[in-house]
Amino acid sequence: MRMVPATLGIATVPLAYLTLRGLDCRATTSLLASLFIIFENALITQSRHILLDSPLVFFTALTVFLWTGFCNEDKHEPFSDAWWGWLTLTGLSLGAVVSSKWVGLFTIATVGLGTIRQLWTLLGDLRVTPRLWIRHFLARALCLITVPILFYMAMFQIHFLILENSGEGDGFMSAEFQHTLGGRGMADTYAGAFQ
């Protein structure tokens, strides 16, 4: 079980390197940042325990990496296959971040602010027609709002499919939900007639 957070902690290192390279930093700068991440005590400790923080950090790093790639591609050639690929993967990664922990909503907010800035810049660009601007807006709305929501809901669907039986964590759920679980030990109660 410890291998999962450890592996994610390892994978964060090359992501940091590639992100900085994508931001046009020099190789030495990227190398230094990667070394900092490798030997950062808190991240090492996090990677050694079975916690949700390690997936959170990894998917946050992955989102920043993919978003950087998308921003580069957006300035290079919008609506190309690579552009759509970076954007869709960013949306999927955002869904993974928020599925790991709700703190990941801050990552969504960060990407959202970047998107608003991009759209604002496009709005002031006289070469961009209103029709093209709407295409930009819809593409981002589809990939950065709809895709993460679908990913998040799909994760719950997988949970419901796998974890269909009653367990120790039932107490956190509502009585209605507990009644849907197999092997429940909860007695039926009468619904209140006068409420």
Place this chain on the structure above:
Amino acid sequence: MLSGAVRSRRPPSPPPSYHQSVPRFPPKEGHLDADERRAAASLGYGPSRKSAHAPGGYNLTPGEWKLLLVLVVIASAVRLFRISKPDSVVYAIPSLLYQITFRRADQSRTLKIPDSTKSILASSPRDTSRHDISWTFTPHWPNCSSRLQPSCQGLMGTLISRRLQSMFLRHFKSKSPHVAGDLS
């Protein structure tokens, strides 16, 4: 007497043939000269940048891929070191248990302080000239079981305990003729 506006002008650049065929300091790859920098800046680009943004995709050289592989190997070594024992660490400094004994004919006093070196020096007898002094340093990792203690001790812990031992030697040697230390 000059009449009209007088403007200072930049002298024209010398013809290309003026330059030596082999420049004394050949320009580095990607280097922009002053004119190119000014042209780039007028387009709103960053300093030393020919374009406003990085090109799409990632163009890493084979050497960089090898560097990335080395980084992953180092990261794996750091993250997976004794992964089954999460309390063990790669390069942490273990705390040290100090045990110092001051012996005299009429009294014997043992200090066992796991805190700081200063507290040991502060709580030692004032006049140690007639004491036999001996001490023990034990590098100690608090979360390890006693069986695993030797394997939990890092290199830094050993080095620091040796340094502390020499410091105690210097401190007490001038005061007492009978000084003995032990590093375990």
